[in-house]
Amino acid sequence: MSGEHLNITLKxxxxxxxxxxxxxxxxKVSISPDASILEMLDELNNNLEREGKRPVxxxxxxxxxxxxTCGIVINGHPHGPxxxxxxxxxxxxxxxxxxxxxxxxxxAAAFPIIRDLIVDRSAFDKIQQAGGYISxxxxxxxxxxxxxxxxxxxxxxxxxxxxxxxxxxxAACKNSSAMLFVGAKVSQYALLPQGQPERYKRVQTMVAxxxxxxFGSCTNTYACxxxxxxxxxIMNIARMNRDFIKSKIVEQEVDI
Amino acid sequence: xxxxxxxxxxxxGKKFVMALTGSLLMLFLIIxxxxxxxxxxxxxxxxxxxxxxxxxxxxxRVIEVILALIFIYHIFNGVRLWxxxxxxxxxxxxxxxNKEITTFSSRTTIVTGSIIFIFLVLHLSxxxxxxxxxxxxxxxxxxxxxxxxxxxNQPVYSIVYIIAVLLLGFHLxxxxxxxxxxxxxxxxxxxxxxxLIGTIYALIISLGFASIPIYFLLTxxx
Ligand code: HEM
Ligand code: SF4
Ligand code: FES
Numbered sequence: 001m002s003g004e005h006l007n008i009t010l011k012x013x014x015x016x017x018x019x020x021x022x023x024x025x026x027x028k029v030s031i032s033p034d035a036s037i038l039e040m041l042d043e044l045n046n047n048l049e050r051e052g053k054r055p056v057x058x059x060x061x062x063x064x065x066x067x068x069t070c071g072i073v074i075n076g077h078p079h080g081p082x083x084x085x086x087x088x089x090x091x092x093x094x095x096x097x098x099x100x101x102x103x104x105x106x107x108a109a110a111f112p113i114i115r116d117l118i119v120d121r122s123a124f125d126k127i128q129q130a131g132g133y134i135s136x137x138x139x140x141x142x143x144x145x146x147x148x149x150x151x152x153x154x155x156x157x158x159x160x161x162x163x164x165x166x167x168x169x170x171a172a173c174k175n176s177s178a179m180l181f182v183g184a185k186v187s188q189y190a191l192l193p194q195g196q197p198e199r200y201k202r203v204q205t206m207v208a209x210x211x212x213x214x215f216g217s218c219t220n221t222y223a224c225x226x227x228x229x230x231x232x233x234i235m236n237i238a239r240m241n242r243d244f245i246k247s248k249i250v251e252q253e254v255d256i
Numbered sequence: 257x258x259x260x261x262x263x264x265x266x267x268x269g270k271k272f273v274m275a276l277t278g279s280l281l282m283l284f285l286i287i288x289x290x291x292x293x294x295x296x297x298x299x300x301x302x303x304x305x306x307x308x309x310x311x312x313x314x315x316x317r318v319i320e321v322i323l324a325l326i327f328i329y330h331i332f333n334g335v336r337l338w339x340x341x342x343x344x345x346x347x348x349x350x351x352x353x354n355k356e357i358t359t360f361s362s363r364t365t366i367v368t369g370s371i372i373f374i375f376l377v378l379h380l381s382x383x384x385x386x387x388x389x390x391x392x393x394x395x396x397x398x399x400x401x402x403x404x405x406x407x408x409n410q411p412v413y414s415i416v417y418i419i420a421v422l423l424l425g426f427h428l429x430x431x432x433x434x435x436x437x438x439x440x441x442x443x444x445x446x447x448x449x450x451x452l453i454g455t456i457y458a459l460i461i462s463l464g465f466a467s468i469p470i471y472f473l474l475t476x477x478x
Contacts, residue, residue, distance in 0.1 A: 011350070024350065076353030107347045174354060174363065175341035179267075206265055216344030217267040217337050219365065220389040226357035234437070235444055242440025244268045248259070 003118055005030045006092055009100045010044070012056055018112050018120075024102070037080065038063065038070060040092060041103075042153035057116035065229065068164030071171070072117050073104040076096040078168035079229045086166065086229040106167055108176035110214040121167050123213035124181065128165075130209035131202040132185045147193055157191035160184045162230040169224035169232070175216030180224035182210050183236035190243055200247035207244055268438075270337055275438035277330035278431050282457070284323060285428075289464045296471070299401040306387070306400045331373060338366040361430035368427040375420035382407055401477070408472030418466045425462025429455050 008029050015022025031040045038060050045055035061069040063087040072087045074080035080090040095101065101119060111119040149157075161184075167182035186203050189195025195202070218237060225234045263269045294305040307315055327394050354363065361368075383403070391398045393406060416422050432454025444449065471477075 005417035063401045073349055076349045076351030081353075104349055107345065107349065109344050109346055135284075148296065172354070172357075174345055176344040177341075207268055213265050213476075214344060215267075216269055219337070219341065220430070220437045221354075221358040221362040222355050223358050233444065235442060235447075238437050238440045238442035240440075241268055241271070241438055244266075245272060245440060248263045 003098070005032055005095045006037060006095060006099070007042075007163055008092070008098075011102045013018075013104045014056070014114070015105075015113050016115060018114060022113065031092050033091065035092050035105075035180075036063070036088060037072070037074065037090045050220065057114075057118050059118050060088055064124060065089045068166035071106055071166045071168055073102075073106060073171055075102050078106060078171040078227045079166070083226070084229055084231045086164070089229075097234050106171035108167075108170045108215070110176060110178070111167060111170060119167075121165075123215070124165055124167060124178070124246065126213055127178065127182060127206055127209045128185065131198070131205040135198065138194065149192065153191055155242050157188050159233065160187035160191065160236050163182065164230060165190075165230075166229060168227050168229060170215060172223040172227035173216065173218075174223065175219055176214075176219060177218040177224070178187065178213070178215040179218040179237045180228060180232055180234065182206050183234075183238075183240040184232045186240045186243060187236040190239060196235050200243060200251040203240060203243040204247050207240070270333055271438045273329060273333050274337065275435040276431065277326045277333070279435050280326050281323075281330065282428065282435075285461050289461060292465065292468055295401075295404060296470055297351075302401050302404070303399070327376070331369070334366065334369055359430065361426045363436070365427060365430055368423045371420060371423050372427060375416070378416070382413075405472060405477040408469045409476060411473060414469035414473050417469045421462045421465040425458045428458035428461055432457055 008031060010027040010029060011024040012027060013022050014025045027044060029044055031038060031043065035043070038058070041056055041058055044119055048055045058072060059069050061067045063070070065088060068086075070087040071079060074087070074090070079085060079087045080094070082090055104122075105111075105113050105117045106119045108119075110123045111121055113119050163181060163184035165181065167178075167181070170176050170178050186206060189202060190199050220234075222234055225232065264273055291305055291309075294301045386393060386403050387398075387400060390396065390455075392403050395402075433447070433451045435446075436450050
């Protein structure tokens with residue numbers, strides 16, 4: 001298809017194990033502009049394996065921007081410099097011939113590095129398990145529109161539910177705050193009727209789990225929103241704050 | 257009370273404390289500025305204003321204690337948050353892209369806050385101390401207007417004052433909208449308006465306070 005190959009210098013974070021001191025290793029690659037970043041890494045790894053060297057460890061699954069598994073900090077931007085684009089959807093045509101590209105793992109105390117570009121994001125699972133669900137059985141799927149929900153409300157809930165749990169918000173935040181993620185998870189239920197019975201308990205348990213996992217506190221710098229591949233709005237953080245404060249003052253069901 | 261301390265020590269609780277104490281301080285700044293602007297009315301106007309305050313001294317003392325507690329809680333909590341947040345992000349990226357996507361004001365609250373704190377100590381040990389306890393540094397008189405001219409006719413003191421209130425402006429530019437977001441009192445619809453009002457507020461406060469030493473440096477006072 002299009003154009004010449006691009007000559008790119010890669011500086012990739014190499015770290016053998018969680019307690020190792022990592023450092024950048026340089027690679028020169030020549031790559032088609034149609035390849036994605038991950039395909040470039042696949043090709044690099046093929047070559048490394050052929051030479052008997054250890055391939056670069058990175059994660060991916062769907063490669064279509066919906067699973068949240070991939071996630072590399074590219075030139076300082078989680079998921080790369082293109083807005084609302086996951087790493088797997090970022091193509092080399094967004095770079096120029098001769099570019100130097102830094103590839104690093106998400107950095108946060110709550111996301112320990114496992115190897116190279118892979119971090120342990122199980123802290124997010126713990127937050128989800130603390131309340132990111134509806135605990136009663138809803139039975140079979142009801143007919144559409146049996147519970148009327150306004151279009152604008154539904155749209156806002158679905159916007160929040162777009163969060164793929166990738167952790168880029170934590171990676172982008174100077175405080176490693178997870179509030180965009182938790183705000184989205186809290187909001188997707190807080191907006192819909194099904195989420196109401198546990199609404200104020202949920203926000204308390206999820207915030208408690210977030211704090212225990214060692215994420216920082218939001219200082220409202222909004223780097224998360226700028227880097228989120230799904231464009232999750234910081235208004236979800238405002239909603240979480242609002243519900244948390246309400247849960248403590250007027251709507252409190254339990255003390256957590 | 258257990259639930260209250262637990263709640264205020266949660267991440268959102270600590271943020272709530274920052275926003276609440278910060279908002280009260282922002283309210284205080286407006287009142288403080290209005291009072292100071294009487295300096296433009298000359299000796300009579302300013303001394304008259306300070307003497308009115310003397311009449312209600314017990315009330316002023318109570319407010320001062322409350323203000324001190326608010327300041328202490330704001331500073332203690334701010335430093336604690338800064339320290340915990342630093343620990344949550346021990347390693348930095350090779351390229352810092354945060355500069356492109358966040359505001360200068362929002363990244364520097366601890367720096368501007370710390371400088372405000374140093375200035376506050378200076379401010380209290382000069383104006384507050386001399387208005388309340390020692391009087392004019394040379395004559396010992398409680399001629400308030402003269403104490404003001406004494407300090408603001410010194411370029412070094414005035415320049416430090418001006419720099420401090422300009423940095424305060426950055427703190428407020430971030431803090432105003434941040435407090436709304438922290439309280440959860442925020443919607444996409446009116447967020448741009450909140451930001452704008454915050455910037456106007458920060459400009460009024462910092463330029464308002466800064467104008468006074470500039471006025472004294474230029475005119476020497478009335
Ligand atoms: C007249 C003085 C002050 C005013 C009006 C003020 C106001 C504010 C406001 C409104 C906020 C935003 C709260 C929020 O994030 O929701 C804030 C944040 C902050 N202030 Fe102040 N402040 C003042 C003095 C100080 C001082 C002396 C310090 C000393 C260290 C300080 C440190 C901080 C820090 C670190 C934050 C960020 C907290 C965070 O977002 O986690 N401030 N301030
Ligand atoms: S809020 Fe955005 S950046 Fe954060 S986990 Fe969800 S999708 Fe990823
Ligand atoms: S691999 Fe699934 S989102 Fe990128």
